Amino acid sequence: MTSLRSTALPPVAAEGAIVVFGATGGVGRHAVEQLLGAGQEVIAVVRDAAKGTPLAKAGARVVIHDLQHDDSGRLSRHLTGAESVLFAAGARYGAPLDELDAVDRGGAVAAVAAAREAGAARFVHVSAIGADSGPPPGFDDAWWTSYYAAKHAANETVRTSGPQWTVIRPGALTDPPQRVMSA
Numbered sequence: 001m002t003s004l005r006s007t008a009l010p011p012v013a014a015e016g017a018i019v020v021f022g023a024t025g026g027v028g029r030h031a032v033e034q035l036l037g038a039g040q041e042v043i044a045v046v047r048d049a050a051k052g053t054p055l056a057k058a059g060a061r062v063v064i065h066d067l068q069h070d071d072s073g074r075l076s077r078h079l080t081g082a083e084s085v086l087f088a089a090g091a092r093y094g095a096p097l098d099e100l101d102a103v104d105r106g107g108a109v110a111a112v113a114a115a116r117e118a119g120a121a122r123f124v125h126v127s128a129i130g131a132d133s134g135p136p137p138g139f140d141d142a143w144w145t146s147y148y149a150a151k152h153a154a155n156e157t158v159r160t161s162g163p164q165w166t167v168i169r170p171g172a173l174t175d176p177p178q179r180v181m182s183a
Contacts, residue, residue, distance in 0.1 A: 016041070016081045016082055016083030016084075016120075017040075017041040017042060017043045017061070017081050017082050017083060018035055018040055018041070018042055018043070018082070018083060018084045018085070018086065019042075019043040019045060019079050019082045019084070019085045019086065019115070019120070020032050020035070020042060020043070020044050020045065020060075020086045020088060021045045021067070021085070021086065021087045021088060021089040021107065021111050022045070022087070022088040022089030022090060022126075023042075023044035023045060023046050023052070023055055023060070023062075023088075024044075024046050024047075024048065024051040024052065024055070025088060025089065025090065027088040027126055027170075028044075028086070028088040028089070031086055031088060032044055032055055032058070032060055033058075036058055036059050036060060041061075042055075042059070042060040042061065043060070043061045043062075043063060043078065043079065043082060044056075044060040044061070044062050044063070045063045045065050045075075045078070045089075046062060046063070046064060046065075047064070047065070047066045047067070048064075049062075049064050052064065063078040065078070067089055067102060067103045067106065067107030067110065067111075068099055068102040068103055068106075068107075072106075072110030072113070072114070075110060075111065075113075075114035076113070076114040076115075076117035076118045077118075078114075079114050079115060079117075079118035079120060080118055081118075082115065082118050082119075082120045083120060083121055083122065084120060084121065084122040084123070084124065085111060085115040085120050085122070085123045085124065086124045086126070087107070087108050087111045087112075087123070087124065087125045087126060087154075087158075088126040089103055089104075089107050089108075089111075090103060090104050090126070091103040091104055093143075094143065097142065097143065097146050100143070100146055100147060100150060101146065101150050104147065104150035104151060104154060105149075105150035105151075105153045105154050108125060108154035108157060108158065109153075109154065109157045111123075112157050112158055112161045115161070116161060116162050121164060122164045122165070122166070123158055123161055123164070123165045123166075124165070124166045124167075124168065125154060125155065125158045125165070125166070125167045125168065126168050126170065127151045127154065127155050127167050127168060127169045128147070128148065128151045128169055128170070129169045129170060129171040130148065130169070131148055131151035131152045131155055131169060132152055132155060134148050134152075135147075135148045155167050
């Protein structure tokens with residue numbers, strides 16, 4: 001029987017910092033850990049200052065920013081010197097639809113604009129499998145429909161953003177699932 005083990009990512013060859021939005025969530029937390037372990041400068045964008053404390057102690061520069069409520073115009077000054085941006089923020093399953101849209105669509109749009117203004121060369125967006133084709137069968141209630149619409153709109157913004165871009169469409173994320181989809 002083969003076991004899967006987590007392995008370190010190869011060293012990152014970025015000259016500037018890598019910004020991680022959603023740095024305290026499942027994907028973001030792992031990305032920050034791997035990047036810091038590779039000696040990379042990291043700017044961790046978090047909503048909750050208390051959750052950002054361990055990231056600061058580990059060596060990340062922490063920026064407190066609530067994608068739903070804070071002024072998106074102030075983001076670019078926090079991204080000065082950034083080479084790349086990883087947008088891994090997302091509303092939790094079952095969040096109110098206005099929060100879902102504000103974070104998963106609006107937050108990504110604001111992050112793309114800030115990255116462009118700050119001169120970041122690359123933008124990576126963590127989206128969802130099927131985001132460009134709509135929810136799969138059984139995931140067609142109002143929440144999932146809104147989730148896929150928000151991810152699709154964010155994907156379109158990223159595609160036309162200017163910097164090099166990558167959209168990642170995972171089938172499941174690392175946080176405890178409320179409902180798991182398989183690819």
